[in-house]
Amino acid sequence: MKIAVLSGKGGTGKTTVSTNLAYMMNFNYVDLDVEEPNGHIFLNPDISETQEVFIPTPVINAEKCTLCGVCANTCQFNALINTGKKILVFEDLCHGCGACSLACPEDAITEYNRKIGDITIGTFAKGKFYSGKMLLQEPMAGPIISDIKKILPVDEDSIIDCSPGTSCNVVKAIDESNYAIMVTEPSKFGLHDLKLAIELVREMKMPLGIIINRSNEYDHLIEDYAASENIPVIGKIPFSKEAAKMYSIGKLLIENEEIKNIFEAIKLSVLKAVKEENHAISHS
């Protein structure tokens, strides 16, 4: 089972929910927020292995190249420019798709592996730990996300901590998950961004539930919307200075008995929803 944790915007508590829930449920924890992975801070994993992530990037063999420009016309990302004297390669624009080398009529393009990030693998107290990290000044998160997803053990349960927002990287991260948890805050911004994230999850046809973080007297903003859309609110985590302090020093919130009970209830709702969904699928 794979449970994806999303948030319409950053800083709503997505990593808090992911790490605490992974711990609570004895699931693997997978940090796909590769621009700024933070899960390690809360889970203190023992790292056993680091893998580098590469993308194949073209190299033009000047001896074979006739400057026909087919490669530059083929590339959809403006990564190749034909100056008339030379084909310039703008590596940071390259998606590593290989279209140019397939298109080159002179067989003048080969590829080398360019490093764009790292994957760390290890274990924490309750399961396996995976985390991707993009090198700074590298724009491409997608291949790191795909690479981690390829090495995840298929038949094990995992919590997937996605990047914030609703970008194509989030789609990559939640693809093939069984359930989506949306973490939001009780504010108009929170609601606005939540709606966008829900639109995305609905397109991927996945059951979902909402967690209201920093719950306060304005929760009705989110609750009214959830009710009108028939989406369950599966948990509310109240704001407390104590919780904020625990977070700030990298502690799991479930060390607090009250919050632990909230996560216990969240865990049960998720398990129940996934079970019902599987039931519905096997009967259709």
Place this chain on the structure above:
Amino acid sequence: MQLVILSGKGGTGKTTIVSSFAYLADQSTIKVDCDVDASNLHLMFNGKDISSSQFSGSKKAIIDSDKCIGCGLCEKACRFDAIIPKDGYYEVMEHRCEGCNACRVVCPADAITLEEEDSGKKIMTVLEDESYLSRASLYPGADGSGKLVSEIRKASLELNKGKNNLIIIDGSPGVGCSVMASITGVEFGLLVTEPTQSGFEDFVRAYELAKHFRIKSYVAINKYDLNEEMADTIERYCDDNGIKVIGRIPYDVVVNKSNFESKPLVMYNDSIAGNEIKNMWNIIKNEMEV
């Protein structure tokens, strides 16, 4: 002159600060909301959209099943596992397709075309005080955030042509391609962070990026009193790196109210956080000499 407000990650109070600055700035100041995934700034101000145009951030491959001969070469060429066999021919899974063209190059039957995806909208909004806000809305899951950010920034620069008004940019969250697009060519940056271990790590990453782009950076620590020890650690880091900390914003419940009522925090005279933001604005204005 361009000022970008950045936070490694969203949710550090960046919108609270940007909306307050936007409120305090004079009417000639142009605002740009680079959070194209979830543009928020306009929710704080009553504005009217004066123009909106379609934006395409990427292309998607389409296979014509009448022409497809089922050879499967496209499936082999696609490095994003976006092509799957279906009933004797092949199909593109739209959400995985990067529009890279590889499949079209190899298709011997000319069955594949690339079509522009409708990825979002570029919008120009005029706010209550008659200042301009350039913003966008990228559809959920769509590609091309970096390109979209560049386009709405271009729109702001065009408005400013021949003038020398201040442009305030609400930067995209993270450190990826859309952030780079929101900070290229900007002179001043305000980095907003929180006194948490994760906030500190994100801040350092964002600062390094800003440094790479030669932006003169300032720092604001939001909710500094939630963990003063960590706030001190961040300040020490700033001292060591010669970055000026221009704001220590206290935790303040009025922020919840301002979020709920969608009004800039500095409009609440009883807000201690709002007062600190006013101070910050005066400092940064002086630093930029506007």
